[in-house]
Amino acid sequence: MNRTLDKRLADDLVRPLFHTSVWFYAIVVAAGTVVACGAGAWGYQLWYGIGLSGKRWPTFWALYLTNFVFWIGISHAGTLISAILRLVNAGWRRPVTRCAEVITVFALMIGAMFPIIHLGRPWLAFWLFPYPSSREIWPNFRSPLAWDFFAINTYLTGSVLFLFLPMIPDFALVRDRSTGWRRTLYGTLAFGWRGTTKQWNRLETAMQIMAVAILPVAVSVHTIVSFDFSMANVPMWHSTIFGPYFVAGAIFSGIAGLILAMAALRKALHLERYLLPLHFDNLGKLLLLMCILWGYFVFNERLTTWYGNEPSEMAVFWATQRGDYAPLYWTMVIGNFVMPLLILANPKTRTILGTVIASFGVVIGMWLERFLIVVPSLTHKQLPYSWGTYWPTPVELFIMAATFAGMILLYTLFAKFVPIISIWEMRAGLPSRMDQAVLAEERLQSTRLDSEPLGSTAGPEGASR
Amino acid sequence: MAYRWGMAVDLDKCTGCEACVTACHAENNIPTVSAQQAARGRAMHWIRVERYYEGDFPDVRVKFRPVLCQHCDNAPCEAVCPTYAAHHNEDGLNAQVYNRCIGTRYCANACSYNVRFFNFFNPEWPKPLHLQLNPDVSVREVGVMEKCTFCVQRIRAAKIAAKAEKRAIVDGVLQPACAQACPTTAIVFGDLNDPESRVARLARSPRGTKLLEDLGAEPKITYLQKQPWYESDPR
Numbered sequence: 047m048n049r050t051l052d053k054r055l056a057d058d059l060v061r062p063l064f065h066t067s068v069w070f071y072a073i074v075v076a077a078g079t080v081v082a083c084g085a086g087a088w089g090y091q092l093w094y095g096i097g098l099s100g101k102r103w104p105t106f107w108a109l110y111l112t113n114f115v116f117w118i119g120i121s122h123a124g125t126l127i128s129a130i131l132r133l134v135n136a137g138w139r140r141p142v143t144r145c146a147e148v149i150t151v152f153a154l155m156i157g158a159m160f161p162i163i164h165l166g167r168p169w170l171a172f173w174l175f176p177y178p179s180s181r182e183i184w185p186n187f188r189s190p191l192a193w194d195f196f197a198i199n200t201y202l203t204g205s206v207l208f209l210f211l212p213m214i215p216d217f218a219l220v221r222d223r224s225t226g227w228r229r230t231l232y233g234t235l236a237f238g239w240r241g242t243t244k245q246w247n248r249l250e251t252a253m254q255i256m257a258v259a260i261l262p263v264a265v266s267v268h269t270i271v272s273f274d275f276s277m278a279n280v281p282m283w284h285s286t287i288f289g290p291y292f293v294a295g296a297i298f299s300g301i302a303g304l305i306l307a308m309a310a311l312r313k314a315l316h317l318e319r320y321l322l323p324l325h326f327d328n329l330g331k332l333l334l335l336m337c338i339l340w341g342y343f344v345f346n347e348r349l350t351t352w353y354g355n356e357p358s359e360m361a362v363f364w365a366t367q368r369g370d371y372a373p374l375y376w377t378m379v380i381g382n383f384v385m386p387l388l389i390l391a392n393p394k395t396r397t398i399l400g401t402v403i404a405s406f407g408v409v410i411g412m413w414l415e416r417f418l419i420v421v422p423s424l425t426h427k428q429l430p431y432s433w434g435t436y437w438p439t440p441v442e443l444f445i446m447a448a449t450f451a452g453m454i455l456l457y458t459l460f461a462k463f464v465p466i467i468s469i470w471e472m473r474a475g476l477p478s479r480m481d482q483a484v485l486a487e488e489r490l491q492s493t494r495l496d497s498e499p500l501g502s503t504a505g506p507e508g509a510s511r
Numbered sequence: 512m513a514y515r516w517g518m519a520v521d522l523d524k525c526t527g528c529e530a531c532v533t534a535c536h537a538e539n540n541i542p543t544v545s546a547q548q549a550a551r552g553r554a555m556h557w558i559r560v561e562r563y564y565e566g567d568f569p570d571v572r573v574k575f576r577p578v579l580c581q582h583c584d585n586a587p588c589e590a591v592c593p594t595y596a597a598h599h600n601e602d603g604l605n606a607q608v609y610n611r612c613i614g615t616r617y618c619a620n621a622c623s624y625n626v627r628f629f630n631f632f633n634p635e636w637p638k639p640l641h642l643q644l645n646p647d648v649s650v651r652e653v654g655v656m657e658k659c660t661f662c663v664q665r666i667r668a669a670k671i672a673a674k675a676e677k678r679a680i681v682d683g684v685l686q687p688a689c690a691q692a693c694p695t696t697a698i699v700f701g702d703l704n705d706p707e708s709r710v711a712r713l714a715r716s717p718r719g720t721k722l723l724e725d726l727g728a729e730p731k732i733t734y735l736q737k738q739p740w741y742e743s744d745p746r
Contacts, residue, residue, distance in 0.1 A: 095653040096614065097631030102552030104625045106616035166614015166629065166654025173594050173613055183611070189593040191615055278621040279587055279726055424620060428723055429578070431561040432625035434552055 055472055059465045060220060062315050063228075069314065070462060077455035084448020087441045088163060096166055098441045105424045105436040110164035111274075113446055115416040116299070117157030118198070118271050119292070120409075123300030124150030125205045126264040127332075129257040138328055140475045141320045141467045145311060146304050147209040148466070152456045153303070154202045156449045161194065163445060190273040197270040201263050208256045211249060214239050215470040268296040275419060281358040282351065282423045291343040298336035298382075299412035302405035305329050307457065309402045311466055320467050323398055330401040333408065334390035341383045361426040361433075370435075371422050374414050381411030514670075514680070515603040516661050517703035517731040518690075519713035520577055524697035527575035531558050534692030535579075538662060540648045542634030555628040557659040558689050577698070579689070580605060580626045580659035581722060581730030588618035588627065596656070603703075603731065604661055612655040619656060623723050624730075627658045661700070662687035682708040703731065 091098045101108050124146035131139035162171045174185050174195045185192045218239035221232035239245060272292035275283040305326065312321040348367075351359050366375045386404040389395045425434045460466070535541065535558045544553050558579040565572045582605045588597045589605065596612035599605060619627040633653040636644070644650065647664040651657050669685040682701050690698040701710035710733075713719065719733040 095630070095632040097548070097553060097653075101616075101629075101631070103554070103628060104619065105552075106619045106629060161615075164615075166612070166616065166656075167652075168613075170613045173611075181611075183595060186590075186593050186595050188590045189617070190591065191593040191617060195593075274617075278591065278617075279623060279728075280620060427625060428623045428726070429561070429625060431563070431578075 052473060056219065056223075056469055058317075058319065059467050059469050059472070060223060062461060063220060063463065063465065064224075066462070070458065073458050074455060077451040077458065080451035081448045081455055084445045084451070087444035087448070091163075091441050091445075092168065096164070098439060100437050100439040100442060102434060102436065104427060104432050104434045105421060107164070107420055107424060108436050109417075109438050109442040109446060110160045112413070112417045112420050113449060114157055114160035114164070115271055115292070115420070116413050117153045117160070117449065118268060119296035119299045119412060119416070120303045121150045121153035121157060121201075121205070121300065122264060122268060122293075122296035123153070123304040124148065125201075125208050125260050126150075126297060127301065127304065129208070129260045129264070132253065132257045133261075137475060138325060140471045141317075141322075142304070142308065142325055142329070143471070144209070144212070144468045145308055145466055147205065148457065148460050149300070149303055149307055150205045151202070151209050152453055152460075154198065154205060155456075156452055158198050158202065159449075161191070190270065190277045193270045194274060197263075197267045201267040204256070204260050204263050208260055211252050211256065212468055212471065213464060214249065215241065216465050216468060219469055220465065265293055268293045275423075280423050280427060281356075282362040283419070285347065287343065287347050287350075291347065294336060294339050294343055295412055295415060298333070298340050299409060301329055301333045301336060302408035302412070305333065305401050305405040306409065309398060311461065312398075315461060315466065317467065320472070326398045326401045327393075327396055330390050330396040330404070333386060333401065333404060337383060337386040337390065337408070341387075344379075344383075358426070358428045361430070362422050365422045365426055366418055371418060375418055378411045378414040378418060381407035382415065383411075513601060513603075513704065514666075514702045515704040515731075516582070516666065517603075517701065517710050517714060517733070518582075518661070518687075519699045519710050519716075519719070519733045519735060521695075521697045521699070521713075521735040522574065522576060523718075523735065523737055524695040525560075525575045525577060526695055526697075527560050527562065527573070528694065529560050530692040530694060531577055531689035531698060532556055532560065534688040535659070537643065538645055538648070538688035539660070540634075540644050540650050541657075542630070542651075543636060543640065544632075548631070553631045555630075555657070557626070557628070557657075559626075576722075576734065577689070578624060578626060578722070579732070580661075581624055581728065581732045582659075582661060584729035584731060585727060587621040587623070587728055591617045591621045593617070602666065604663060604666075606663070607656060607658055607660065609649060609651050609655045609657065614654040614656065616656065623726050623728065627656050630655050630657065 099109070124143075128139065128143035128146045131143065162168050165171055173179075173181075174192060176185055185195070187193075214236055217232045217236035218241065221229055221236050224232060269289040269292065272288035276285055276288035278284065308321050308325065308329075311317055348363070351363050365371050385407040389400045389404045421436050425436060427433070535556070536543070539557060541555050541557060544555070548554070558577055561576045561578050563574045563576065565574060582603065584603065586597070586599065586605045589599055592598070592612075593615060594611045594613055596608050597605065597618045598608070614629070616629055619625070619629060630651050630653050634650055645664075647668070665685060665687060669680050673680045680702070682705065685700070687698075687700050690696075690700045699710050699713055701708040703711050703714060705711055713735060714733045716733070716735055718735040718738055720736065720738075721730050722732065722734060724730070
């Protein structure tokens with residue numbers, strides 16, 4: 047039994063919960079200020095009306111819906127990727143899954159706020175709920191927005207469960223190591239976990255079921271988000287490719303978001319021994335795959351539109367290709383395709399820094415992609431007399447900045463109160479089941495950090511099961 | 512038999528005077544927005560006169576096309592509304608229930624004619640226009656969509672009067688504000704279910720076309736216009 051190793055693992059991963067650095071407060075204050083500004087901007091908009099945003103006739107959807115689609119896309123980082131990696135039992139997934147699943151939950155919460163922020167009368171948003179009301183009227187189930195409501199709620203519920211279930215043994219571990227209010231808090235969250243064989247079996251079964259169940263939900267969510275656009279007879283929206291195109295883009299931006307979050311955690315919480323170059327390399331390969339897939343979808347969409355040569359669609363096509371929106375379009379192509387392809391296709395540049403740079407490009411590019419789907423079509427609908435423009439206002443930009451700061455804030459707080467790397471899964475990965483490559487890398491890293499190399503014997507958890 | 516309200520607009524008669532636009536504003540309590548807001552695309556005109564130019568200067572011909580809600584039989588705005596604020600009523604009107612609207616603005620995106628308008632702010636009227644509001648029409652608050660109703664308040668009043676006298680509505684008596692104000696009688700309104708009504712006869716005219724008919728929304732407004740094939744037709 048390599049008890050020292052096991053103890054070090056738990057020590058390392060629980061340490062951030064008990065030791066608070068100045069940086070934690072700095073980040074919380076900075077991000078909190080931006081979030082407060084955004085909340086103020088929203089309050090201002092609630093008071094005076096949606097006219098404070100840049101929306102106008104006929105551009106009735108703009109920045110809020112762009113952010114909605116973008117954040118729902120980012121949410122595909124976690125649950126989908128971690129479910130796939132769990133199902134194929136990829137050993138290297140262990141330190142990655144929880145960082146990813148948290149992104150899903152927070153990005154979904156942020157994304158789901160936007161349809162409400164964008165409403166003309168947000169205080170009546172509950173009219174989308176199907177409940178027997180005094181108005182004696184159900185939501186219109188023919189409306190893609192009603193489908194959205196159900197899809198996002200299902201995905202959010204599933205993701206929260208998927209995140210929470212594997213946290214239970216870790217809550218128990220923290221409970222056993224803490225005193226005072228922490229003991230009460232984590233004791234409650236651990237739901238009486240004692241680590242019996244029965245409990246382990248149930249957890250494993252539940253995780254298997256959730257991993258299988260969450261996959262179709264994740265795919266359907268972004269397909270249904272794409273239906274918001276593709277169901278309407280608007281030039282360049284009304285397209286059958288939108289479902290898979292949106293899902294591919296979502297996974298693409300999700301992986302990029304995950305890489306950025308992992309790189310930040312690695313630095314901030316000193317997890318160099320757990321989040322290894324190998325993880326960035328593997329995720330970089332996944333990102334490369336999605337990059338090529340995204341390029342394929344865009345090529346298909348553009349080629350069929352151009353070849354079909356339908357006048358109203360061509361107006362949108364040229365507006366994005368070489369008109370007002372061309373600078374954004376070509377930035378998107380470089381950020382989403384050219385740059386990631388060049389960086390990630392070469393194993394020499396597929397380093398941590400390389401994948402982080404590529405991910406930055408992808409996140410910006412995917413945001414622009416969402417914008418270029420929403421806005422140019424609405425400003426170039428069928429009747430040229432009613433063509434319009436759009437320019438965002440400070441209120442919209444503040445609210446948008448607040449969501450990015452909100453993500454940082456929520457993530458920082460989460461990493462403060464919950465072990466961001468699943469301790470029990472890392473322990474379960476310690477014995478021979480662990481991927482040989484990880485093991486080799488671990489050895490390399492640990493010798494460098496002058497601690498004893500990771501052994502190959504089972505930890506107590508593994509032995510008890 | 513139920514009514515099915517429709518309209519015919521004779522583009523050969525339209526002079527682009529915009530009397531219909533003004534009449535509509537007065538009848539339906541449509542807010543006037545400030546010049547600054549109008550420049551930002553917040554002006555609301557349930558009916559607008561689109562201008563199209565043919566030829567090069569100095570030999571230019573201007574064409575006018577009044578565009579209002581087409582009251583489509585297969586309206587794309589109705590399906591997408593999550594709260595049934597946009598719905599089809601028994602007269603075939605494409606109705607908008609302001610109190611049900613939560614302001615998703617999806618209907619405006621789905622509408623290919625861009626004839627739906629959003630209350631970006633609470634409505635305002637420069638004095639003394641606030642004293643001339645029509646008591647038969649509700650004033651819409653911030654955050655809801657609105658659009659041409661075919662002057663549903665006049666339709667309701669006419670139906671009640673006709674029911675009291677146990678008769679059908681006489682063709683040509685009931686007119687929306689735009690048709691009433693049109694100096695060249697380019698706009699004709701009536702019941703499409705009555706094959707002898709003026710609007711039904713005009714809807715069958717070989718001069719008639721529908722706006723963006725190929726999109727399949729089945730609009731109920733017929734635009735009449737001298738057609739090339741009609742010109743060569745010896746009748």
